[in-house]
Amino acid sequence: MTEAENEHPEVTVLLVDDNPQNLKVLYETLKDKGYRLLIANDGEKALDLAHRHQPEVILLDIMMPEMDGYEVCERLKADPETADSAVVFLSALDDLEAKVKGFALGGADYISKPFQSQEVIARVKTHARVIRLERELQAQNRELQSDQARILNSISEGIYGLDENGIIEFANPAAGVIMRSSVEDLIGRNFFETHFSTAAECPDGLPVHATCCQGVAENQRDIRLLRADQTGFPAEYRATPKLEGEDLRGAVVVFRDITAELENEQALEEARELVREQRDQLAHTSRLTTMGEMAAGVAHEVNQPLTAITNYTRVSKRMMSAEHPNLNLLQETLDKIEAQSHRASEIIRRIRRFMKKPATGKDVLSVAALLEDTRQFAEVDARNNDGTIELLIPEDVPDIVADPIQVQQVALNLIRNALEASRDTASDLPVEVSATRAGEGFVRISVRDYGPGLAEDAGENLFLPFYTTKEEGMGIGLPTCRSLIQAQGGEIGFERPEGGGACFFFTLPVADAPAAPSSEPSSAGAV
Numbered sequence: 001m002t003e004a005e006n007e008h009p010e011v012t013v014l015l016v017d018d019n020p021q022n023l024k025v026l027y028e029t030l031k032d033k034g035y036r037l038l039i040a041n042d043g044e045k046a047l048d049l050a051h052r053h054q055p056e057v058i059l060l061d062i063m064m065p066e067m068d069g070y071e072v073c074e075r076l077k078a079d080p081e082t083a084d085s086a087v088v089f090l091s092a093l094d095d096l097e098a099k100v101k102g103f104a105l106g107g108a109d110y111i112s113k114p115f116q117s118q119e120v121i122a123r124v125k126t127h128a129r130v131i132r133l134e135r136e137l138q139a140q141n142r143e144l145q146s147d148q149a150r151i152l153n154s155i156s157e158g159i160y161g162l163d164e165n166g167i168i169e170f171a172n173p174a175a176g177v178i179m180r181s182s183v184e185d186l187i188g189r190n191f192f193e194t195h196f197s198t199a200a201e202c203p204d205g206l207p208v209h210a211t212c213c214q215g216v217a218e219n220q221r222d223i224r225l226l227r228a229d230q231t232g233f234p235a236e237y238r239a240t241p242k243l244e245g246e247d248l249r250g251a252v253v254v255f256r257d258i259t260a261e262l263e264n265e266q267a268l269e270e271a272r273e274l275v276r277e278q279r280d281q282l283a284h285t286s287r288l289t290t291m292g293e294m295a296a297g298v299a300h301e302v303n304q305p306l307t308a309i310t311n312y313t314r315v316s317k318r319m320m321s322a323e324h325p326n327l328n329l330l331q332e333t334l335d336k337i338e339a340q341s342h343r344a345s346e347i348i349r350r351i352r353r354f355m356k357k358p359a360t361g362k363d364v365l366s367v368a369a370l371l372e373d374t375r376q377f378a379e380v381d382a383r384n385n386d387g388t389i390e391l392l393i394p395e396d397v398p399d400i401v402a403d404p405i406q407v408q409q410v411a412l413n414l415i416r417n418a419l420e421a422s423r424d425t426a427s428d429l430p431v432e433v434s435a436t437r438a439g440e441g442f443v444r445i446s447v448r449d450y451g452p453g454l455a456e457d458a459g460e461n462l463f464l465p466f467y468t469t470k471e472e473g474m475g476i477g478l479p480t481c482r483s484l485i486q487a488q489g490g491e492i493g494f495e496r497p498e499g500g501g502a503c504f505f506f507t508l509p510v511a512d513a514p515a516a517p518s519s520e521p522s523s524a525g526a527v
């Protein structure tokens with residue numbers, strides 16, 4: 001038969017009856033009620049129309065030749081396209097058994113013939129509304145589920161839903177990728193037995209176990225998990241208890257493979273270690289260089305008193321071999337020998353103090369005393385370079401807080417550079433070592449020479465390790481100075497002073513000692 005179109009085709013109603021008269025009455029009853037009406041006069045046609053149009057309501061006659069209403073209903077319910085339609089049976093069979101059978105096959109309602117048009121209208125209206133609402137709900141559900149599925153599929157972390165025994169009830173695609181297994185293979189397996197080799201002996205202490213069995217949330221990094229192929233990998237996971245009201249229903253485990261992260265961390269740590277080693281090596285090289293240079297200086301300096309001692313000893317022996325030795329003169333000569341040996345041991349003591357004293361902590365230091373000590377050190381260098389050193393320290397320069405050995409090392413490096421720069425110039429002006437206040441909290445110590453000065457482009461390079469313009473230079477003097485001064489809380493820099501030459505300076509913090517401004521400046525090296 002034909003389809004009868006309605007002007008408001010939101011709800012579709014299928015009328016099925018082998019009797020044309022009945023169909024006509026049904027059609028007349030419902031035709032102006034805003035439905036789209038379809039008509040079928042046998043079971044096959046009804047199934048075909050229903051499959052194509054998914055009517056909300058099907059008014060279905062039971063007694064039909066070839067295929068009766070029960071069979072039509074059964075087949076409608078078996079087809080997913082039509083399973084949710086509300087089937088309302090129409091029959092003159094008003095016995096209970098027929099109704100029960102109809103409901104058992106999935107029928108929604110039953111109207112006895114001969115029917116009242118008001119009853120048909122009311123029931124169709126109710127069922128149509130219910131089915132519409134149901135379909136809307138299902139559509140929303142599907143949307144929600146596909147949203148959830150999209151989210152779960154796009155997450156790169158693996159997600160497991162476990163029941164309270166650790167059986168995997170849910171796994172997202174990332175879990176399959178990480179475990180090198182299909183999601184279908186993972187589902188139904190025991191999480192502990194699949195991912196831990198020790199699960200059979202002692203599952204209690206295993207990760208996630210407490211979450212599944214006691215509802216304790218867990219969070220661990222660098223746990224070894226086994227894949228389905230028995231290879232292992234380091235993982236990080238968070239396990240959250242799955243609760244239904246008060247009841248524990250297992251756990252949700254979010255995990256990821258951290259192999260690459262660990263490798264990166266290790267590479268970073270190795271790089272840091274390398275930097276540490278190189279810095280230590282640089283400092284060590286710097287110390288060795290200084291020690292080597294000092295050794296030559298020490299040999300030179302100590303040689304003088306030793307030569308004097310040898311000479312005085314010879315004189316003494318000659319005096320003693322005289323028939324009447326002049327004991328007064330001999331006494332004087334022996335005093336000189338004693339003085340010279342004191343001088344030699346003083347030199348060695350100073351060197352030892354410089355070399356051996358570990359750089360421990362800071363002291364309150366007199367700038368004048370510290371620089372005078374440094375000048376004495378640099379005497380040997382001054383002689384070697386045919387230069388002189390002049391100290392210009394005003395009396396009102398405050399004491400500083402610093403490590404004396406480190407400050408001395410810095411000053412010595414700058415003085416040496418200045419002496420080396422002055423060596424080849426015609427000028428015989430001295431290297432000037434001066435100290436001034438720099439702002440409120442700092443003292444600035446400057447080492448100025450009248451050498452050739454600094455190249456225009458030297459600025460960026462000077463403090464870089466191994467930058468040198470000297471044949472025998474290492475280029476580690478200035479970088480060492482910078483790291484030492486920065487460690488003391490000061491700054492280091494250079495200027496190109498008017499009148500030529502170069503000026504290197506560094507600052508150090510003033511001591512906070514509550515000394516009255518009028519008090520005598522301290523004269524000792526370290527207070």
Ligand SMILES: Nc1ncnc2c1ncn2[C@@H]1O[C@H](COP(=O)(O)OP(=O)(O)OP(=O)(O)O)[C@@H](O)[C@H]1O
Nearest residue numbers: 417418421453468469470473474475476477478502
């Ligand atoms: N007072 C100065 N006048 C001119 N150039 C200087 C002066 N001080 C440093 N320089 C330049 O800076 C460079 C780096 O100095 P640095 O003290 O770091 O190394 P170096 O003196 O060459 O070698 P070393 O490691 O033995 O000290 C020097 O080679 C030199 O070119």
Ligand SMILES: [Mg+2]
Nearest residue numbers: 413417477478
């Ligand atoms: Mg140097």
